[in-house]
Amino acid sequence: MATATKTIYRELKNDPLKYYLAVGLTGLIALIAAAAAYYMETNGHHVTGMNNQIVWGMPHVFAVFLIVAASGALNVASIGSVFGKTAYKPLARLSGLLAIALLAGGLAVLVLDLGRPDRLIVAMTKYNFKSIFAWNIYLYTGFFAIVGVYLWMMLEKRMNRYSSAVGVVAFVWRLALTTGTGSIFGFLVARQSYDAAVFAPLFIAMSFSFGLAIFILVLAIASRADDRPLGDFIVGKLAKLLGVFVAAVLYFVIVQHLTNLYATEHHGVERFILLKVVSSRVSSGSDRLFSAVSYRWSFCFTRRLTRRGHIFMPQPVS
Amino acid sequence: MNIDTENRESTNTARRNFLAGIAGMAGVSIASGVTLFSFAEAKEAGEAVTSKVRWGMLIDTNKCEDGCTKCVSACNKENGIGTTGRAETDPQWIRKVQLRDPKTGNQTSLPMMCQHCAEPPCVDVCPTGASFKRADGIVLVDKHSCIGCRYCMMACPYKARSFVHEALEDQKSHAPRGKGTVESCTLCVHRIDKGGIPACVEACADEAGGAMLFGDLNDPKSEIAKRVAKYASRQIRADLGLNPGVRYQGI
Numbered sequence: 001m002a003t004a005t006k007t008i009y010r011e012l013k014n015d016p017l018k019y020y021l022a023v024g025l026t027g028l029i030a031l032i033a034a035a036a037a038y039y040m041e042t043n044g045h046h047v048t049g050m051n052n053q054i055v056w057g058m059p060h061v062f063a064v065f066l067i068v069a070a071s072g073a074l075n076v077a078s079i080g081s082v083f084g085k086t087a088y089k090p091l092a093r094l095s096g097l098l099a100i101a102l103l104a105g106g107l108a109v110l111v112l113d114l115g116r117p118d119r120l121i122v123a124m125t126k127y128n129f130k131s132i133f134a135w136n137i138y139l140y141t142g143f144f145a146i147v148g149v150y151l152w153m154m155l156e157k158r159m160n161r162y163s164s165a166v167g168v169v170a171f172v173w174r175l176a177l178t179t180g181t182g183s184i185f186g187f188l189v190a191r192q193s194y195d196a197a198v199f200a201p202l203f204i205a206m207s208f209s210f211g212l213a214i215f216i217l218v219l220a221i222a223s224r225a226d227d228r229p230l231g232d233f234i235v236g237k238l239a240k241l242l243g244v245f246v247a248a249v250l251y252f253v254i255v256q257h258l259t260n261l262y263a264t265e266h267h268g269v270e271r272f273i274l275l276k277v278v279s280s281r282v283s284s285g286s287d288r289l290f291s292a293v294s295y296r297w298s299f300c301f302t303r304r305l306t307r308r309g310h311i312f313m314p315q316p317v318s
Numbered sequence: 319m320n321i322d323t324e325n326r327e328s329t330n331t332a333r334r335n336f337l338a339g340i341a342g343m344a345g346v347s348i349a350s351g352v353t354l355f356s357f358a359e360a361k362e363a364g365e366a367v368t369s370k371v372r373w374g375m376l377i378d379t380n381k382c383e384d385g386c387t388k389c390v391s392a393c394n395k396e397n398g399i400g401t402t403g404r405a406e407t408d409p410q411w412i413r414k415v416q417l418r419d420p421k422t423g424n425q426t427s428l429p430m431m432c433q434h435c436a437e438p439p440c441v442d443v444c445p446t447g448a449s450f451k452r453a454d455g456i457v458l459v460d461k462h463s464c465i466g467c468r469y470c471m472m473a474c475p476y477k478a479r480s481f482v483h484e485a486l487e488d489q490k491s492h493a494p495r496g497k498g499t500v501e502s503c504t505l506c507v508h509r510i511d512k513g514g515i516p517a518c519v520e521a522c523a524d525e526a527g528g529a530m531l532f533g534d535l536n537d538p539k540s541e542i543a544k545r546v547a548k549y550a551s552r553q554i555r556a557d558l559g560l561n562p563g564v565r566y567q568g569i
């Protein structure tokens with residue numbers, strides 16, 4: 001590749017049909033999401049599958065997925081700015097924009113899943129700095145601000161020379177953000193299936209893979225819709241990169257489970273997660289008090305008791 | 319002059335010590351069976367709680383009968399907790415837990431509620447500080463600043479907290495609750511502050527086996543302090559080092 005390559009950015013073709021189709025489709029998705037949020041708000045959180053055992057349910061899966069993917073979507077820009085790979089530079093703007101969009105989407109789900117989303121102002125004004133959630137509020141808003149500035153540096157020609165420096169800051173910040181998100185789970189000492197330092201790097205690896213996957217999908221659809229072939233070079237590069245990231249996730253997942261499988265105290269929880277058919281109900285339901293004691297919980301609880309010299313073993317009341 | 323003052327002072331101190339000694343001895347001899355709740359009564363309305371007191375509970379599982387839910391119904395009645403019609407989302411400030419050892423077949427029944435930890439993880443993780451611990455060891459939720467994120471429910475090793483899914487009616491004025499916020503056992507703080515005991519403890523003593531004992535763990539003269547000093551008791555998940563205020567005997 002020549003050293004004096006100059007990237008020429010051109011806007012998408014003026015095709016009203018495709019444009020309105022894209023706006024309409026995304027608008028429809030947003031409308032369905034708003035209806036779902038309204039449904040949950042009026043009927044109660046139990047409609048999401050939440051109960052006394054499953055505290056963070058389906059909405060959190062989407063929220064955390066999108067938040068993690070957001071920091072990963074920024075990777076393509078980072079590869080260009082931080083690691084100086086010029087081939088990726090033309091894609092950096094899309095990468096930054098997608099990162100902001102994904103984070104906004106994830107946070108929207110997260111906030112709407114709060115019991116009192118109307119009290120968001122309380123979360124913004126009252127902080128308990130021992131809470132990782134509180135740290136994350138700063139990490140998320142900081143991410144918006146930094147990626148916003150990063151986009152500005154990339155989009156404004158006069159500012160282009162600062163884009164590398166801001167890119168480095170954004171890269172470091174995104175690592176911190178994903179570490180923070182992973183630590184929400186990794187620091188949960190009460191939950192045996194979490195409670196592991198490996199969650200931070202695992203989340204970083206996951207963000208690399210999820211974010212790049214979404215980036216590739218959006219890029220492929222956009223270039224197809226605009227009749228602008230990507231070329232085998234960049235597609236091959238991105239595919240290989242995604243393969244490496246997926247392998248990294250697999251590596252951390254294997255490490256997590258191998259560590260647990262080695263320690264006898266975790267055998268129970270591993271058997272539960274990897275082999276058992278999950279059922280949150282324990283009893284026949286005739287006694288609602290007992291049915292509220294999850295098999296999973298009693299398992300964790302009794303494993304610890306076992307370790308402490310007690311001999312109780314869990315037994316689902318049938 | 320100086321010498322004179324010193325002499326006078328030393329004389330006065332001796333008399334004071336004597337009087338204090340007499341008073342102390344009288345106090346100890348009268349107090350033994352009576353002082354169980356007197357320290358709570360000593361607190362006047364509006365007076366701040368103090369860390370000199372550490373409210374706690376001792377539960378003797380040998381006296382806790384399998385299938386008995388008197389403590390649960392008493393709690394529900396006291397705090398105005400009703401059913402949602404779905405067992406798995408019903409609030410559970412206190413619930414009965416059944417343990418069975420498959421190797422021996424031995425079964426234990428015990429009440430499980432907020433353990434009022436000295437180092438509560440729910441307080442650590444709460445982003446807004448809505449989850450808090452009073453100076454006297456009672457862990458509570460400030461319903462005005464709880465945003466309903468449920469991080470505390472995730473962090474609690476005892477699954478002691480529940481979430482209000484639907485709008486509520488007919489609440490008790492002493493136990494405010496609200497849709498979208500998290501709640502748990504308050505140790506009947508409204509009773510304690512008036513010198514009373516938690517509703518579950520009262521019900522267990524009046525209608526069941528009297529398996530629950532409530533009192534001030536910091537007061538060496540209290541029944542609970544004497545019992546935990548004399549007999550072996552256990553904090554559940556003691557390995558986490560949270561120092562719960564609720565202890566169990568017989569597990």
